[in-house]
Amino acid sequence: MSITEERLQSINFSVPYRSSAARFVGLKTLDAKPVTDAGEPNPEGVAGKTIGLQRSSTYAKYIAEKYPQATVSEYDKVDNMILDLQAGRVDLIFAGPIKLDNDFLSKPEGKDYGFVGPEIDDASYFGPGIGIGIGIRKADEDLLKNVDGALTAMFKDGNFKAINDKFWSFSVLPAAAK
Secondary structure, three states: OEOOHHHHOOEEEOOOOEOOOEEEEEEOOOOOOOEOOOOOEOHHHHOOOEEEEEOOOHHHHHHHHHOOOOEEEEEOOHHHHHHHHHHOOOOEEEEOHHHHHHHHHOOHHHOOEEEEEEEEOOHHHHOOOOOEOOEEEOOOHHHHHHHHHHHHHHHHHOHHHHHHHHHOOOOOOOHHHO
C-alpha cells in the first residue's frame, strides 16, 4: 500500500520496499521530450501531443498543474488508455512505471513503445518519497519488527535488487534501498 499520512493514523507500515513515481510512455519513434535534461517538466516538449491519464488520480493533478496547455484524454482504467495509445488516439500515456511495464511494454503489443523521459518522483504529487510498504495492524509490533528486519536484510545483501533486476529493466527500489 502507498504509505500516506492518513493511513499512518490507523495502521503501521513496514520500511518502504518500492518507490512511488510516474512515467510517460509513447511510440519509440515519437518526437516528444516531456522532461528537460535537468529533470524539469517541459510543456513545450509535448506541444501538439495528446496525453492519456487516469481520471481523478495524482497523475491527472500533476499533468494539469505542470503541463497546463496539454491536450488530455482521461480514462477510468489504465488498460483503456493503453488501447487508445495503440489506436493512435493519444500520443503519450502517463502512469506508474510498474503497471505500464507489466501490462504493456513487456508484452508483444508493446514492442514499438517505450518510456519517454525519466521517472518522475515529485513528492508533492506522488507522496513524500517513502513509497510503498506492507500495512500492519498497530497492535502487531513484533510482526512489524520482523518484516522490517527481513526487508532491511534483503536490501543489504542484494537479494531485493536481484529480484528487482529479474522482473524490471528499471529500479523500483525506494531511495533508502538503492
